Amino acid sequence: MPRRSFLRGAGATLALPFLDAMRPLMAAGTSGSLPIRIALLYMPNGVRPDRWTPEGDGSKFKLSPILSPLEKHREELLVLTGLQNKASFTGDGHYVKTGGWLTGTTITKTTGSDIAAGGISMDQIAAQQLGRNTKLPSLELGTEPVATGIDTNVNYTRLYASHISWKTSTVPLPCEINPRVAFDRLFRTRSKGGEKQAADDKSVLDLVSQDAKRLQSKLGSSDKAKLDQYLESVREVERRIEAEAAALGAGENLAPELLKKMDELDKRISKAMGKASREEELNSMARFDHGEHCRIMMDLMVLAFWSDSTRVSSFMFGNDVTGRNFSFLEGVNGGHHDLSHHSNDGTKLDQYEKINRWHVEQYGYMLDRMKEIKEGEGNLLDRSMVAFGSPIRDGNAHDPKNVPIVIAGGGKAGLKTGKHVTYDPGTPLCGLWINMLETAGVKADELGDAKDGLRGLT
Template sequence: MANLQSQRWLLPRRSFLRGAGATLALPFLDAMRPLMAAGTGTAAPVRLGLLYMPNGVRSDRWTPDGKGGSFELSPILKPLEAHKQDLLVLTGLQNKASFTGDGHYVKTGGWLTGTTISKTTGSDISANGISMDQIAARQIGRDTKLPSLELGTEPVATGIDRNVNYTRLYASHIAWKAANSPLPCEINPRIAFDRLFRTRSARGEKQAADEKSVLDLVREDARRLQSQLGSSDKAKLEQYLESVREVERRIEQEANTLGAGENLPPELLGKISELDKKISKAMGKASREEELNSRPRFDHGEHCRIMMDLMALAFWSDSTRVSTFMFGNDVTGRNFSFLDGVNGGHHEISHHKNDKGQLDQYERINRWHVDQYAYLLGRMKELKEGDGTLLDHCMIGFGSPIRDGNSHNPRNVPIVISGGSKAGLKTGRHLVYDDGTPLCRLWLGLLERAGADAKSLGDASSPLANLG
């Protein structure tokens, strides 16, 4: 306990700051510790985050040198050097169910399910299983505001990929609530922010609160709470509120350039339409296609980082304990010409045909994604929680369901797990498994440490060994 005041006053874990139009869940504070310990036997809950990178990696530049604790990060993974002791790099894993079918879709659709998706060119899509994040959401997400939070950067893909005769709908989903029920990613930061921190009245009703900062709405409640907290908790609360303010400020800065998400509440569609018109006006005589592919449309890096900041805030406030993030859709043609030495779209470059110039660009795109992952880990390590950091209480995965974008190789998939020391993960190691070890054994291991019971998943019936 921080002081005598916090010893005399205890705060329930599920506490909120409230105001007209806003509900702000609180991070874990010392004043909650006795009640948490008595009720659960642990200081803070374990969370699970999974970050999906499309189009695979440059294979010869991914795998670290050395095994166990004596390893050197590969060129692609080098941006993670500052977090090396927080990493588990895993080599030798595969999803056998994705071997059938050409192209990307089978790999992406079954990444978290360990199953083979149904081949179709229509809307009757099916993963033939539930994704591991949703298994976790059913069990550890029941008592949070959102059972799970799905984030992304690109709208749901449509049409048919005639090269492989699959509907492109599969390109946009890694989270499956049921076999035929994928969960779409929210790609608009404002909408995601509001889901986490705002309350709404009946649809179509205008709320003056929508124009105000969430922190302004809960200001009085925050002052009341701060008067009852010890010095340590006051500092934690200030850090939390400032983090919320920072994300809100950055969302406002990007509001003139970011596109809209899918399945948005009707009351927001009008605003989004107005925003879209403003963007088109700002772009001058650019065509719609040029708007979508040119840099002025929005800054992809800032978009990704805002989404990852939202994931961190969602975990820190315990608004959710399960979240996924897609850097881009499967087969994304995202133009990465904003990177030095890169000229073209991600998917096209991933089909490098072993051309040295293309391989170099492919590697630069891979490193960029790893750098964004490193950003999230750094943010989570800055946030104190209990007797450690937020990252200590979170298991954050990063990877792709294919090894090489040119061959669509689904064996020895690239995968890294970070954090989770409070969940029993022993990090700072490169773990090399026998070729063909089921990726689903890793998923079972993470579920077990998150407190979710799963006897089997895909081709796995036991957790991966040597994680702890």
């Protein structure tokens, strides 16, 4: 069996997870080993600083109140304190920090569309090398449309709030916010004509069912179990996407101008979108259950890694300066950005902390899913480095020093996890990005203000 086999059906291509049947070819040296993946999860608006940092250093640390939902993953974590992006010190507000989070550079101040990050983001450096052997070089996901207009408080275009991935210094990669479109990018081919419309209306798994049955008849019991688990996970995500789409009027959340940018959108989705206006899109997205939206997107990232459709992915829980209302959380009454400007008011600080903790819980959900998936002698998380953080520490002060950052997984890739590491003030955040790149086998001599990786991580 080739290292990467495909189940093919009308309008669908379903990549397989790594199976024991593929081991002989891997042992022969065609792929060397199971792949290493990089995931980057971005949380907007910073954290409550006095409730983020763990107590104690090294392996003898106690998770902070905000990070406590990750207790069961304690041995797979690296919590890092003291890191910063020096290039983001210039310029007030959020945008300089967001735009340069993965580049380590200073963005160009502008109120127009001529945005520039000044460098390539680390995920795209990874995609240039790791993406050569996958269906998608990288996968960028989010939950909110690209921000528009000008923030007159700081005189920056709001476009910077929506992008952390930069293919070149002047080409940002927008996040896909529609789960159905992201699913189709992974598992469907674009319809070329009306004759494939019927196939487009079927489940992806229905389209490849005969091929799946033939393959299962040739596999051992262990591989059959793996394949069943994988196919059921695909089916589960597909069901949830369809349920959310139905609740939103069969996908009315896409505006015509967005359709032009989605080259993988098939005929059925285009028809469902109709002639929705931008205002209709925003209203529809507001009705989308935010928690389920985030979890579906993270499940898509997990499927993309599991099937080796991509080895590099990023996810933005929201645009920076997002005013998303978190009143769905008990004890929270207001928007995220407003509560992050707490002015040391105890009531606001408590609500801010609850929003931070909610984001950490979602991160933990993704780690749970990855750890459940067996791969080789370990699990999917063992060979994935999943970073979670924000480019500012305290949202009230817009503080770019000592940024909140956590890494999970990567134990079988070479990371020494289960530690809280405190670095000298001023240590470059980009040193961590270099560690992750080199652990994944990507050459990175320097990035931003970092000339080398951080000590003690590998």
